[in-house]
Amino acid sequence: MLDQQRHPADRPIDRTHLARQTQGxxxxxxxxxxxxxxxxxxxxxxxxxxxxxxxxxxAHCLVGSARAVGAFAxxxxxxxxxxxxxxxxxxxxxxxxxxxxxxFASELLAS
Numbered sequence: 001m002l003d004q005q006r007h008p009a010d011r012p013i014d015r016t017h018l019a020r021q022t023q024g025x026x027x028x029x030x031x032x033x034x035x036x037x038x039x040x041x042x043x044x045x046x047x048x049x050x051x052x053x054x055x056x057x058x059a060h061c062l063v064g065s066a067r068a069v070g071a072f073a074x075x076x077x078x079x080x081x082x083x084x085x086x087x088x089x090x091x092x093x094x095x096x097x098x099x100x101x102x103x104f105a106s107e108l109l110a111s
Contacts, residue, residue, distance in 0.1 A: 012097075012104040017070030033105050036069045044098045047091050055085035059094065071101045 013033075022028040043058045050058060059082035066075035074097040081090040 012071060012073065012101040013108070014070030014072060015108070017072075021068060021070070030109060032069060033109060036065055036071070037102060037105055039065055040074075040098045040101060044095055047095060052085040055091065056082050059085065062094075066101075071097075073097055074101050 018029055018032070022032055040062065043062055046058055047055060059078040062078035063075050063082060066072070066078060074094070077090070077094045077097045081087065081094050084090055
């Protein structure tokens with residue numbers, strides 16, 4: 001079971017924010033998370049081989065959707081890459097953030 005005592009900022013997804021966004025509808029939360037995970041997985045797969053223009057676009061798309069689900073660290077990482085799409089280090093950081101969110105969301109969806 002997930003540690004409910006941790007501050008939301010300590011988690012890859014702020015569950016309180018996600019609940020507010022979905023008006024507390026657990027089914028809708030699952031659906032929104034699944035859609036976000038599909039988008040994040042697609043972006044993750046494309047980032048490494050994308051040129052700067054494509055990286056900027058992928059990052060831009062992730063910023064909004066990550067904020068919508070409460071994945072604020074991922075949104076911040078995507079915003080950084082959007083501003084500096086030539087940075088391999090920022091690509092690596094964003095991939096790591098995506099993996100962290102994927103693992104956390106998988107736990108949420110399994111519970």
